[in-house]
Amino acid sequence: MDSADVVIIGAGPAGAAAALNLAPMRHVVLVERRANGLQRTGEALPPVARRLFADMGLLAEFLAEGHLPCHGNRSVWGTDKPIETDFLRDLDGHGWHLDRTRFDDWLRRAAVKRGATPLMPARFDAIEREGARWRVRVVCDNGPAELSTPVVIDCGGRRAPAARRLGAQRQNAGERLVCAWALGTERSGNRGAGFTVVEAVEDGWWYTAPVPGRRRVLALFTDADLIGKRLAGDGAALVRCAMATCQIGPLMDDAAFRARQGGLTAAHHTFLDACSGPGWIAAGDASISFDPISSQGLLHALFSGLSAAEAAERYLTGAPDALDLYQRVIHGVKYVYASRVAAYYATETRWAAAPFWQRRRVQAELF
Ligand SMILES: Cc1cc2nc3c(=O)[nH]c(=O)nc-3n(C[C@H](O)[C@H](O)[C@H](O)COP(=O)(O)OP(=O)(O)OC[C@H]3O[C@@H](n4cnc5c(N)ncnc54)[C@H](O)[C@@H]3O)c2cc1C
Numbered sequence: 001m002d003s004a005d006v007v008i009i010g011a012g013p014a015g016a017a018a019a020l021n022l023a024p025m026r027h028v029v030l031v032e033r034r035a036n037g038l039q040r041t042g043e044a045l046p047p048v049a050r051r052l053f054a055d056m057g058l059l060a061e062f063l064a065e066g067h068l069p070c071h072g073n074r075s076v077w078g079t080d081k082p083i084e085t086d087f088l089r090d091l092d093g094h095g096w097h098l099d100r101t102r103f104d105d106w107l108r109r110a111a112v113k114r115g116a117t118p119l120m121p122a123r124f125d126a127i128e129r130e131g132a133r134w135r136v137r138v139v140c141d142n143g144p145a146e147l148s149t150p151v152v153i154d155c156g157g158r159r160a161p162a163a164r165r166l167g168a169q170r171q172n173a174g175e176r177l178v179c180a181w182a183l184g185t186e187r188s189g190n191r192g193a194g195f196t197v198v199e200a201v202e203d204g205w206w207y208t209a210p211v212p213g214r215r216r217v218l219a220l221f222t223d224a225d226l227i228g229k230r231l232a233g234d235g236a237a238l239v240r241c242a243m244a245t246c247q248i249g250p251l252m253d254d255a256a257f258r259a260r261q262g263g264l265t266a267a268h269h270t271f272l273d274a275c276s277g278p279g280w281i282a283a284g285d286a287s288i289s290f291d292p293i294s295s296q297g298l299l300h301a302l303f304s305g306l307s308a309a310e311a312a313e314r315y316l317t318g319a320p321d322a323l324d325l326y327q328r329v330i331h332g333v334k335y336v337y338a339s340r341v342a343a344y345y346a347t348e349t350r351w352a353a354a355p356f357w358q359r360r361r362v363q364a365e366l367f
Contacts, residue, residue: 002029002147003147004028004117005022006022006028007028007029008155009124009154010031010124010157011030011032011120013284014155014284014305015155016108016305018308020058021305021306022312023114024114024115030112030116033123037101037105039101039261041181041263042211042216043097045095047087047094049096050092055306056302062106067098067099067102069097069194070096070194071086071088073195074247077198077205082247084195097194097196097209097210102212122138123139124138133149135147150279151312153283155282155286157285160272161286164272168282169273177223177267178222179219180219180233183211185215185257187256187258191254191255192208197247199245199246199247199248200348201245202354203223203356204356205221206220207221207292221267223355233264235260236259238262239257267292269337275330275331283308284300284301285297288300288304294341304330307330
């Protein structure tokens with residue numbers, strides 16, 4: 001059985017951020033079930049992320065990666081008139097339209113460069129207490145292996161594989177938001193360049209944004225029971241449906257958008273009731289998965305990955321309350337998010353009787 005100071009489950013942005021901040025001081029093993037980054041749709045990163053990259057000593061390297069600048073958001077929400085929110089007066093400058101697969105690979109490499117030991121592909125399978133340490137079982141290509149460690153950080157995404165084994169419960173107020181998406185190419189037009197566009201409709205909301213490499217993502221966020229089977233995973237059908245919208249349809253037309261891939265994915269928010277305990281921490285989506293309307297997921301993954309690394313380091317140097325303090329910070333994030341997302345959904349009143357919007361009002365009362 002191998003021994004490590006910290007075992008991190010999941011090498012997405014949260015796991016990589018935790019690993020790269022701990023690895024210079026500690027022996028860190030980073031367990032990831034996929035050998036290569038998952039193909040993801042493009043995602044937007046807000047300007048304030050610049051500060052986290054600077055804190056982690058990665059800003060110059062990140063800027064050199066050449067992700068597309070994001071200058072703001074156009075939305076048709078609560079009114080038929082498009083409203084533009086730009087980052088011109090933002091002290092942090094512009095945000096970014098990321099190539100997610102390339103972003104994840106880059107962060108993983110940064111963690112390994114700083115000394116983290118990758119165990120990939122290796123799937124976390126089981127965890128049990130052994131005195132003051134954990135015995136963590138993983139399944140690699142050549143069979144099962146065991147790791148002994150005093151601290152486990154669960155960065156395994158919204159399923160929170162380790163934290164849930166340890167008894168933490170997911171809470172989601174009955175949410176069933178899903179995302180039907182199409183990733184494709186754009187051949188012309190600059191109408192949507194540098195901006196994310198959001199448009200509310202009776203059954204949910206549409207989203208489109210450019211992705212590096214003259215690509216574009218188109219997505220419909222709605223509830224699982226409202227999506228209609230024909231849209232699930234069919235990029236071309238999604239594009240046809242988007243043509244009926246007043247902002248996004250003309251933009252797709254102008255960009256000569258062609259869907260190359262399509263999919264359906266869960267997008268509802270979920271929270272763990274406890275995101276730390278003796279010798280364990282959950283970070284990133286494992287701690288809080290955000291409704292993508294908030295554009296907060298990646299920022300939280302980086303922030304909580306860094307905070308989890310700091311908490312683990314303090315815990316290992318003999319501060320028993322470090323993991324508890326971490327949990328209080330994450331609970332604070334959750335309460336601010338919950339009130340803001342509810343308030344934002346409440347500003348759309350044009351389809352007050354439609355199930356999608358009615359459910360958002362009821363959920364707001366549950367928080
Ligand atoms: C449709 C959609 C659109 C979004 N758009 C945006 C956006 O525009 N901006 C934004 O900021 N956020 C967005 N998000 C949220 C963002 O994608 C997540 O918040 C982010 O990926 C969280 O990072 P993470 O590292 O916590 O988890 P993940 O990226 O999910 O990484 C978890 C890792 O753990 C690994 N893993 C899981 N289980 C195991 C196991 N048992 N053993 C080993 N490894 C395991 C996985 O393979 C994966 O690599 C969006 C989310 C969705 C669903």
